[in-house]
Amino acid sequence: MSPLIILGIIIVALVIVLVVRTLNFPIRNEEVEPLSLPEVDGESVAQRIGLAVQYRTISNRDPNLVDPEPFEGLHQLLRTLYPQLHEQLTCEVINHHALLYTWLGTNPDLAAVCFAAHQDVVPADESEDSGWLHPPFAGELAEGYVWGRGTLDCKGTLIGIMEAVNNLLKSGYQPERTIYLAFGDDEEVSGLHGARAIVETLQARGVQLAFMLDEGGAVTRGTLYGIDRPVGQVGISEKGYLSLRLKAKVTGGHSSVPPARTAIGSLGLAIAALEANPFPQRLDVIQFMMSFVAEALPFFERMRYANLWLFGGGLKRKLAANPVTNALTRTTTAPTIFHAGNAENVLPAEAEALVNFRILPGDTVTDVYQSVNDMVGDEVLEVLPAQGETIPSEYAWDPTLVADVDSPEFERLAELIRASFPGALVVPYLMTGATDSRHYAPICQNVFRFSPFFLSTEETALMHSANERLSFINAGRMVAFYQELIRMESSLVAEPEIGLEAEHLEEEGEPKPRRVSRRTRQRQPELEEEPSVEEAVELQPLPEDDEPLDVKPLKKK
Structure with missing residues (x-):
């Protein structure tokens, strides 16, 4: 059997697998009859x-x-x-x-x-x-x-x-x-x-x-x-929620003779490292969500979510490009506050930044703290809770x-x-x-x-x-x-299994x-x-009293 025939068989089999998995991708929404709700002003x-x-x-x-x-x-x-x-x-x-x-x-x-x-x-x-x-x-x-x-x-x-x-x-x-x-x-x-x-x-x-x-x-x-x-x-x-305080401490001095490592420079490098190394993406949450809207997705978009084993890498890149969908796939990192220096010719001895993390299910406050500390913590830069003395605290939660x-x-x-x-x-x-x-x-x-x-x-x-x-x-x-x-x-x-007749x-x-x-x-x-x-809306004069609204019973279908 020639290599081209073997390749063709593999491609056909792959297409069949993709289509079957797409057609079997669960649809979790069932149609219901519209409901006649009580009439409320x-x-x-x-x-x-x-x-x-x-x-x-x-x-x-x-x-x-x-x-x-x-x-x-x-x-x-x-x-x-x-x-x-x-x-x-x-x-x-x-x-x-x-x-x-x-x-x-x-x-x-x-x-x-x-x-x-x-x-x-x-x-x-x-x-x-x-x-x-x-x-x-x-x-x-x-x-x-x-x-x-x-x-x-x-x-x-x-x-x-x-x-x-x-x-x-x-x-x-x-x-x-x-x-x-x-x-x-x-x-x-x-x-x-x-x-x-x-x-x-x-x-x-x-x-x-x-x-x-x-x-x-x-x-x-x-x-x-x-x-x-x-x-x-x-x-x-x-x-989950966690804010960490990154604190860099060095010897201050005059800006004309800066040391090799400054407080602001150390803090800036730490922030850059956190942003360049985000927490890993996971697609389980968004795949689960998509199963509820699958019927409204275009066929090839549905195929993506039904076959993450093949399309997962490309889908991760697509989702990461949008801040909303990116937040659904990973623990996010957001520097929010920065404090350092008070004069243009003085090297500050300390610099602080607050970084906020929103934690994806599967991660914990302790996991995030340990990861950040391992990545940027050293003899110059300390990783501390933003509020309180311990992690976790009432200001941080899983x-x-x-x-x-x-x-x-x-x-x-x-x-x-x-x-x-x-x-x-x-x-x-x-x-x-x-x-x-x-x-x-x-x-x-x-x-x-x-x-x-x-x-x-x-x-x-x-x-x-x-x-x-x-x-x-x-x-x-x-x-x-x-x-x-x-x-x-x-x-x-x-x-109870009761229909509209009830x-x-x-x-x-x-x-x-x-x-x-x-x-x-x-x-x-x-x-x-x-x-x-x-x-x-047909505008009517506002009621002059505080009488409760008249509620009509549901209408039969």
């Missing part, structure tokens, strides 16, 4: 969010430096807006200003569920040239949006949860599971005094959670992997546990997202930032991170930026989503446990971009 919800925005609840790592008045004012606002909720639920102020609401269920044998948000916000530039079209702490309603710091992160979510619970109370709903509403007060500065104190309180009471939902991903289009289709991103884990995507809790959440946002794919993803949810690991295995918003590319960039805003459409849809999710997670003793009954009494919708392989229409304000 989004403009009225937005008005309440605007009231919450007016309180400058800015956190600080040192709780003694926090102004208590805005937090106390926000607490009073919640009591004013939701009197029935405060009558029927127990409200506790934990530590300084964190809030823990308890809605007792009818069955104490069932594990509880928790819905979380945070009260604090990052500062906002209020100067005339800040770029804000509406003042950041005015909570103004304009052009179909509520504007201001915290509308997306995270007072909008907080008010959405309160609205949903309040509406359920007005309808006479009573959960089987106990429900906790947990609102930390220092998430933006690591949650050590808010969320952690809430968890310690629950731990002391022996509470274990079956399900916990915090802020996180949203439904977007065109922002993930180039997929031109709505994608709902549910955070199932968070990267990646969180990965929630189970095969659990009934994730399945129900994903099904509700697909049903609420027609045409959307649901993908679990690794959050590169940190939220309060990381503190809940000791009492909950199924911790998920998702905010029920449909955000444009522009809107996704607004958190912590000028012109942060939330549309009336998203405000109303958020409340309806939380109402349905609370019903699902608080009423299901076990997952929708909300007209008779008085508690609604029956049910699935969101029956699965179907029929292709559903894709979620379109939100229409313009003029097309989507």
Whole structure:
């Protein structure tokens, strides 16, 4: 047999292997029928969010430096807006200003569920040239949006949860599971005094959670992997966190007679070495994520992920070229602060730099510290923790546990997202930032991170930026989503195989446990971009009272 024939056979066999592996690449999203959610007046919800925005609840790592008045004012606002909720639920102020609401269920044998948000916000530039079209702490309603710091992160979510619970109370709903509403007060500065104190309180009471939902991903289009289709991103884990202080110490002196090794030069070489030798890439996380959006990938792109044994090297180079995808494949290195020198003709005896690391699951704080110390530490340059005296400390943490995507809790959440946002794919993803949810690991295995918003590319960039805003459409849809999710997670003793025929009954009494919708392989229409304000919103006068919203029951399909 000639070499050409042998080569041809090998090529054909290779192509067959590639195609078969591509066709067998798992597709994890199932089609569901669109869901008729309760009708909620989004403009009225937005008005309440605007009231919450007016309180400058800015956190600080040192709780003694926090102004208590805005937090106390926000607490009073919640009591004013939701009197029935405060009558029927127990409200506790934990530590300084964190809030823990308890809605007792009818069955104490069932594990509880928790819905979380945070009260604090990052500062906002209020100067005339800040770029804000509406003042950041005015909570103004304009052009179909509520504007201001915290509308997306995270007072909008907080008010959405309160609205949903309040509406359920007005309808006479009573959960089987106990429900906790947990609102930390220092998430933006690591949650050590808010969320952690809430968890310690629950731990002391022996509470274990079956399900916990915090802020996180949203439904977007065109922002993930180039997929031109709505994608709902549910955070199932968070990267770890570590900041190290690199300190170079030499003998100082006059700049006219520099030694062979200066403090600034040594520090610069160390930073250059860290950037030139990044932590190794691993593709397991992103390959897992891609299995949930495989059906929306072009065939040859899907082939790449299905055959990493052949295409892994090229894929690593492609992913490393994009900062977002690079962060999903490795522990990242980011020099952030540099201190050295105070005169142009004086050699400083010391120079310091802070380097921040976001740690990929599979690595640990100790691993990263040891790697950095081995690479750049010597008799001149010392590697130290940025805060605290030891590693790890409360200022550094390992990646969180990965929630189970095969659990009934994730399945129900994903099904509700697909049903609420027609045409959307649901993908679990690794959050590169940190939220309060990381503190809940000791009492909950199924911790998920998702905010029920449909955000444009522009809107996704607004958190912590000028012109942060939330549309009336998203405000109303958020409340309806939380109402349905609370019903699902608080009423299901076990997952019943019930279809749409078990929708909300007209008779008085508690609604029956049910699935969101029956699965179907029929292709559903894709979620379109939100229409313009003029097309989507007929502006009405704002309500003059604080009456809870009227919630209509789900419609049968």
